[in-house]
Amino acid sequence: MRIVMELTLGGWIMLNIKIIDYGIGNLLSVIRAFEYLDVRAELAKVPEELKYADAIILPGVGAFEKGMQGLVNSGFYETIIEYAKKGLPIMGICLGMQMLMDESYEFGVHKGLGLIPGKVVPIQSTTIDGEQHKIPHIGWNELILPEQKVEEWDKTILSGLTQRNSVYFIHSYTAMPIESRYRLADTLYGGRRLSAVIRNGNIYGCQFHPEKSGQVGIDILSNFINIAKK
Amino acid sequence: MKNIRVIARLDIKAPNVVKGIHLEGLRKIGNPNELALRYYEQGADEIIYMDIVASLYNRNSLEDIVRDTTRDIFIPITVAGGIRSVEDARNLLNAGADKIAINTAAIKDPNIIREISQTFGSQCMVISIEAKKQGDKKWEVYYDNGRERTGIDVIEWVKKAYELGAGEVLLTSIDKEGTKKGFDIELVKAVSEAVPIPVIASGGLGKKEDFSKVVYEGQADAVAIGSVLHYNQMTIQDIKQDAYSNGINIRRMDYA
Numbered sequence: 001m002r003i004v005m006e007l008t009l010g011g012w013i014m015l016n017i018k019i020i021d022y023g024i025g026n027l028l029s030v031i032r033a034f035e036y037l038d039v040r041a042e043l044a045k046v047p048e049e050l051k052y053a054d055a056i057i058l059p060g061v062g063a064f065e066k067g068m069q070g071l072v073n074s075g076f077y078e079t080i081i082e083y084a085k086k087g088l089p090i091m092g093i094c095l096g097m098q099m100l101m102d103e104s105y106e107f108g109v110h111k112g113l114g115l116i117p118g119k120v121v122p123i124q125s126t127t128i129d130g131e132q133h134k135i136p137h138i139g140w141n142e143l144i145l146p147e148q149k150v151e152e153w154d155k156t157i158l159s160g161l162t163q164r165n166s167v168y169f170i171h172s173y174t175a176m177p178i179e180s181r182y183r184l185a186d187t188l189y190g191g192r193r194l195s196a197v198i199r200n201g202n203i204y205g206c207q208f209h210p211e212k213s214g215q216v217g218i219d220i221l222s223n224f225i226n227i228a229k230k
Numbered sequence: 231m232k233n234i235r236v237i238a239r240l241d242i243k244a245p246n247v248v249k250g251i252h253l254e255g256l257r258k259i260g261n262p263n264e265l266a267l268r269y270y271e272q273g274a275d276e277i278i279y280m281d282i283v284a285s286l287y288n289r290n291s292l293e294d295i296v297r298d299t300t301r302d303i304f305i306p307i308t309v310a311g312g313i314r315s316v317e318d319a320r321n322l323l324n325a326g327a328d329k330i331a332i333n334t335a336a337i338k339d340p341n342i343i344r345e346i347s348q349t350f351g352s353q354c355m356v357i358s359i360e361a362k363k364q365g366d367k368k369w370e371v372y373y374d375n376g377r378e379r380t381g382i383d384v385i386e387w388v389k390k391a392y393e394l395g396a397g398e399v400l401l402t403s404i405d406k407e408g409t410k411k412g413f414d415i416e417l418v419k420a421v422s423e424a425v426p427i428p429v430i431a432s433g434g435l436g437k438k439e440d441f442s443k444v445v446y447e448g449q450a451d452a453v454a455i456g457s458v459l460h461y462n463q464m465t466i467q468d469i470k471q472d473a474y475s476n477g478i479n480i481r482r483m484d485y486a
Contacts, residue, residue: 028326032300062351134426136353136397139233139452140275140481166233166481168306170353212306212328214270214483 011038015228018044018053020080020096022070025061030093033211037222047079055228056083060095064104064120064173067095068112077113084115089202089227091157097198097205098175106173116200118177128191136172137189141208143167143196146183156184157204157223158197167196167206167213167220175205202227233479234445235452236466237276238269238459239432242311243283244291249460251408253282253360253376259460262295269459270303272466273483277307278331278400278430278454280358282375284312293325300326310358310400316345323350331356331400334373337380340394347395356430357396359384361417362404369417376404384417385424392425399425400454403433410436410457418448430454438464438472445478 007014019030021043034041041057044050058080060067071077084090092100101112104120112120127133142164153161169187174194177183184204185197198205204224210217240247240262247265248256259265266277277299281292292309299307309322310331319330330350335342336357347355360376361369361384369384388399401421403414413434422429428451431444435455444450458464470480 026323026326028324029300032326033304036302134428138353138428139235141233212304214304217304
């Protein structure tokens with residue numbers, strides 16, 4: 001039996017989780033979700049602050065091109081790639097997940113971080129029955145296993161979850177990894193599969209917002225914390 | 231079928247949640263954060279904070295309430311009332327809000343719809359409409375919580391707001407608001423058919439059946455509920471259970 005020693009200080013779990021702050025979006029909700037789990041996640045405004053991080057969060061809202069420009073201009077681009085090469089845990093959220101991919105077709109073709117092979121494309125405007133449906137895909141939707149189930153959720157950020165647990169999505173584009181082995185969970189929108197959680201080793205991407213997905217989202221972040229402790 | 235969202239609507243007259251009838255005769259209900267937490271635990275899919283005196287007194291008191299809410303509530307938060315600029319919106323988003331609903335400021339200058347949707351994305355820009363029936367299938371846009379009329383037709387207005395970049399509609403029926411006598415189904419249907427963005431029906435839920443009716447007949451994408459929750463007449467579980475048994479897709483909590 002392995003005994004995990006948990007170091008705490010003033011009630012906080014001693015873990016160095018950094019949220020990349022490259023000038024976009026509301027990051028308070030992400031900070032608060034970690035606080036709720038007794039982890040003090042701090043904003044990193046310059047790449048040097050990632051040096052001793054046990055894990056990093058790459059958040060994001062808005063357009064892909066603008067997000068990537070933000071990463072490049074702030075100098076995070078290379079640092080994130082170096083960090084990933086060391087096998088340390090990364091979680092991309094929403095646009096942050098899409099930026100993990102090779103490239104995006106949102107308003108032209110734009111290069112991503114290339115940490116998970118594949119591309120980002122628009123969600124199809126029709127359902128599987130050919131009817132128009134609403135884009136963006138906004139609201140709660142269920143996590144399901146990918147078509148070709150390649151791995152169990154156990155020991156991943158989805159550990160302990162069951163199919164049909166719902167999480168909160170808000171997006172118009174969707175990440176399509178080149179191989180199904182990078183897909184950990186999908187969701188159905190208009191009868192079509194969209195990737196919900198992607199994974200390449202310790203690099204995870206969530207298309208939904210775990211910090212806005214109730215207890216299920218909190219459980220996902222808690223699993224990520226456990227991965228960061230190792 | 232799409233998932234229908236159940237939204238708890240909390241009208242705020244800082245520092246309290248209040249509730250009136252037809253947006254008038256306000257009664258104090260309780261502490262915003264305590265109520266929001268109760269509804270979150272009951273399974274609310276979103277929270278709406280509506281500062282109902284903000285535009286009257288030209289002030290914005292919701293930032294602190296939103297910031298406190300993000301400590302223990304992890305669902306999307308929409309903030310409405312007294313937001314007059316991109317800067318106001320930015321401050322609320324930085325305080326933890328996910329969406330901004332605009333009413334009075336958009337009537338005074340519709341360009342704010344475009345500015346907010348271009349700055350933060352249309353998913354963030356909710357057009358809040360207070361509608362009062364004027365005759366057969368005709369509704370007029372009001373503002374300042376039903377105090378002021380505009381002479382603008384609701385259907386014309388929602389189409390314009392959509393074209394300017396609104397990503398969602400918060401539709402309050404002044405006639406039904408706070409009455410617990412059911413939704414103005416015709417109004418919800420007319421708006422849902424006029425624009426391709428989600429419509430939140432607000433005002434009138436009194437019986438569990440009202441929910442299914444506004445979804446099936448009114449084509450609502452989401453339903454905002456206030457009075458019956460505040461007065462403990464039913465819980466969000468009760469409403470969701472009934473909706474589910476009527477074949478409506480909702481987020482269930484019991485898979486966890």
